[in-house]
Every structure is written in C-alpha cells, then in structure tokens.
Amino acid sequence: MRRHGRVPARAVYARACDESPPNEPLTARRRCRVSGPDPRYSAWSLLRARIAGDGYWRPLWSGRVLADAYDVVVVGAGGHGLATAYHLARDHGVRRVAVLEKRLVGYGNVGRNTTIVRSNYLLPENHYFYEDSLRRWQSLSRDLNYNVMYSPRGVVDLALSDDDWPALARRGNAMRLAGIDAELLDRAGLERFVPELAPRRARRFPVLGGLLQRRGGTVRHDAVAWGYARAASAFGVDIIEDCEVTGVATAAGIASGVETTRGFVRAGRIVFATAGHSGLIGTMLGTPLPIETHLLQAMVTEPIKPLLHTVLVHVFPGHGEAYVCQSDRGGIVMGGHLDGFPSYTREGRWDRLEEVVQGAVDLLPQIAGLRILRQWAGTNDMTMDGSPIIDRLRYDNVFINAGWCYGGFKAIPASGSACATLVATGTAPDLIRAYRLSRFATGHLLDERGGGPFPVRL
Numbered sequence: 001m002r003r004h005g006r007v008p009a010r011a012v013y014a015r016a017c018d019e020s021p022p023n024e025p026l027t028a029r030r031r032c033r034v035s036g037p038d039p040r041y042s043a044w045s046l047l048r049a050r051i052a053g054d055g056y057w058r059p060l061w062s063g064r065v066l067a068d069a070y071d072v073v074v075v076g077a078g079g080h081g082l083a084t085a086y087h088l089a090r091d092h093g094v095r096r097v098a099v100l101e102k103r104l105v106g107y108g109n110v111g112r113n114t115t116i117v118r119s120n121y122l123l124p125e126n127h128y129f130y131e132d133s134l135r136r137w138q139s140l141s142r143d144l145n146y147n148v149m150y151s152p153r154g155v156v157d158l159a160l161s162d163d164d165w166p167a168l169a170r171r172g173n174a175m176r177l178a179g180i181d182a183e184l185l186d187r188a189g190l191e192r193f194v195p196e197l198a199p200r201r202a203r204r205f206p207v208l209g210g211l212l213q214r215r216g217g218t219v220r221h222d223a224v225a226w227g228y229a230r231a232a233s234a235f236g237v238d239i240i241e242d243c244e245v246t247g248v249a250t251a252a253g254i255a256s257g258v259e260t261t262r263g264f265v266r267a268g269r270i271v272f273a274t275a276g277h278s279g280l281i282g283t284m285l286g287t288p289l290p291i292e293t294h295l296l297q298a299m300v301t302e303p304i305k306p307l308l309h310t311v312l313v314h315v316f317p318g319h320g321e322a323y324v325c326q327s328d329r330g331g332i333v334m335g336g337h338l339d340g341f342p343s344y345t346r347e348g349r350w351d352r353l354e355e356v357v358q359g360a361v362d363l364l365p366q367i368a369g370l371r372i373l374r375q376w377a378g379t380n381d382m383t384m385d386g387s388p389i390i391d392r393l394r395y396d397n398v399f400i401n402a403g404w405c406y407g408g409f410k411a412i413p414a415s416g417s418a419c420a421t422l423v424a425t426g427t428a429p430d431l432i433r434a435y436r437l438s439r440f441a442t443g444h445l446l447d448e449r450g451g452g453p454f455p456v457r458l
C-alpha cells in the first residue's frame, strides 16, 4: 500500500485552475471550472431544448471513473456529504474531491424525510446554526441553479395543555432575542392562521394555541440531493455510486486512504457523512460514538384538494407525536416518534404507524377517511443529547459529520458549508464549535429538550 503524505492541519487549498501545467489532461482542468453548473435552467434553455430535441439535456451528474487518489474523499452521498463536497469545490477550490456512495444518490434519509425546515430552537448553539441554514434555503435554488421548491408555509408547534405554554413562550422569546422570527398564537390567532383547526367536534386534546415560525416550511427532498449532486459535479467532484467504504488505511498516525468495494483509494482527508451508519464508522475506526441507530417512519395519504397550507407539529401527552403537512401533489404527509429500539431494517413497526395516524386524525378529523398510499422508514443517527457532531474523528485528517437525529435535513446547507470549511482549513467555524465530539466527555451537552441521555428528536 502506498503512503500519502500528511496534509498540514491548517493548510488552505489554493484555487489551482490557473496553475495547472499546460499538458494537464482536459478532465483535470474541467475539475477546476468555477463558473457553476451548465446548461443553466432558464426559459431560454427550455426553448433551446425544445428545438434541439432529446439530445439536449445531459445527465445531472457525471458517472465518472474512480481515480486512485483524491485530496478529499467524502463518504456518503446524502445531503450532508454532497453539500460538503460542493462547498469544498466551490468555496475552497479543492481540486480533487470524490463522494463515494454505497447505494445511489438520494437513497438514504435525504430522500426519505418529511421535508420540514425551520430554525425554531431554544439553545443559542442550535438556533444560530439552524437559522444560518434556513437563510441558505431561501437562496439555494438560485445558488444551485436547481429548483429545490423551498416553500415558506410556516411551521406551528401546537400547545395542547397549560404546561405547554411556558415552554413555547420561552423558546419563542429565545428566538426573538436572537433576531429569529417567532409568534406565539393564542387559540383565536391560531384558528385565524389555520382555519382547518377550528373545532368541528370535541378533540381528545384541545388545541390552545401554538408557536409559529412563518419562514419555516418545506423543501423538496430529492431535489436537494439531485441539485447538490449536479452542482458539485459541475465543479469537478467525482460522484461514485455503488462504492461502499469498508475500511480506513493508516500510515504514520494519519489516515492514508479508504478501502472500498472497488479497491483502495488514497485520500488526503476523509469525511464520513453516513447518517444512520455513523455508529458503524466509529466501530470501523475503533472509536465508539455516542450514537444509536433508530428507525423513523413517515407515511403519505392519497392526494386530495388543498386542505392544509402549513406544517403542524403536535406532541401529545404520553410522548406521542405527529407532524403533518400536505405535499405539493396533495398527499397528507405524516411522521411521528422513533420506533423505539435500535435497528437498521428500514421497515417500521405497525403500532407506531397507527399511533402517528391517530395523532394526525385527532388533529385534523377531516382526513380520517383517507387511505394511506405509502409508508417508509429511514435509519437515523441519534446522539445522546439530540445535537449533531461535526469534528475530527480519531485522526487529524479524518472528519465526521453525523448525529443528525431526525432533524438533519433542514441542516444540510449550513452543515455542508461549515463542514467544508473545517475540512479545508482545519479550523471549525464558530457556527459549529459546539458540535465537537469532546462535549460528551466534558459534559457540555446540547440537550435541547432537557430530556437526558436518550435518543430524542431536535
């Protein structure tokens, strides 16, 4: 096995396009293109495509051949891996980046979630980070030149008892002090914003009001995966599907590359963004992580005419939970709590499905007669304080971007940018300093819910 020289920890990669020797192969030069994806989507490109016929559109990302060596290898083509690769290439000019994915782009949780984005967090470490992400969602379609369908339809956390009020008010006040929009709605205000909630019959749990974040909403999940993959590929990132990373090779105290199902690949730096499989990466590197893998289900009904124009989050007594929104196709999308035990099966318990549907129907009795069209599940990397980890892992040149629990979709734009900065410069930006792994040793936990060391949602 060949050794790869150590990359200085604080080295900043130079934009090397102009320094390429004239005899450098064209493919390598194309990697340096910083003009962004093309062809750009526009009314003109649609017209040109119409005239040119079927051959006009190119694949969204290129199926490149795996090279022997890269400056950075990112493991996992989910939202976080693709966004990290995109920002490495675009913001830091890293020339040779590969994303290695054991299945397909978008096969993981990035294509399985309920698409909710928001920044309504209590703790400053979290609300500043998620606010950065929410602002990036607003301009992401333009940045990627790909319509990710950000829909700021509002997210309302509902109050079902007098005890819920102080908690929601405290969270809303913390957000407003940080300059983040939050509105505490009483029952009348809530019914004005969501007329569908006006009681037509007695509810098991009366809805007393809610905390509204108007800029929260939804984003089309698979468009996020495809948009980042397309944009990263246009900046020269190699996206290699069907390539599982099975081990990490080390030499002289640093990682020298990864073993894959397609052979050994040398790497200057390695980033693991493997979501539900992050615990296995800890095992692979001999560093157990405070992460458990749990299943989370979601389900969607048959499509109906527009009924619900916002996102409702409903945590009801007895620890049940349901969040409900209507997809652009008309289906009512529902999710709830974790299945409750570690698993990699992606199947899901029937009784949990039933509980989520009960919660949703309790909230919106109008949907009671609908048929469930599809149900699915994803494997979530649950940390023991509910907050993520973006840090080095065991070696100076190995990084982990994980612990997203079941709220990591909304974090993708901020996480990709911050993680790329950490990997390229060796220094964590302020935004993610609190997300270091050592907090589990020092006790500086970010327990948003104050729920103790259990897998909980953020």
Ligand SMILES: Cc1cc2nc3c(=O)[nH]c(=O)nc-3n(C[C@H](O)[C@H](O)[C@H](O)COP(=O)(O)OP(=O)(O)OC[C@H]3O[C@@H](n4cnc5c(N)ncnc54)[C@H](O)[C@@H]3O)c2cc1C
Residues within 6 Å of the ligand: 075, 076, 077, 078, 079, 080, 081, 100, 101, 102, 103, 104, 106, 107, 108, 109, 110, 111, 112, 113, 114, 115, 116, 117, 243, 244, 245, 246, 273, 274, 275, 276, 277, 296, 297, 298, 335, 376, 377, 378, 379, 380, 404, 405, 406, 407, 408, 409, 410, 411
């Ligand atoms: C049902 C459900 C609903 C959710 N709803 C929301 C929501 O509404 N809002 C929100 O913010 N979040 C939500 N989430 C959470 C969110 O989807 C995840 O936190 C986030 O997508 C995880 O990051 P990712 O996109 O990078 O993961 P993934 O898309 O899972 O990417 C990880 C990739 O790594 C690959 N991989 C793993 N091991 C290896 C290996 N050894 N070699 C190569 N590749 C490997 C996997 O195949 C996978 O493609 C939900 C999750 C689920 C399951």
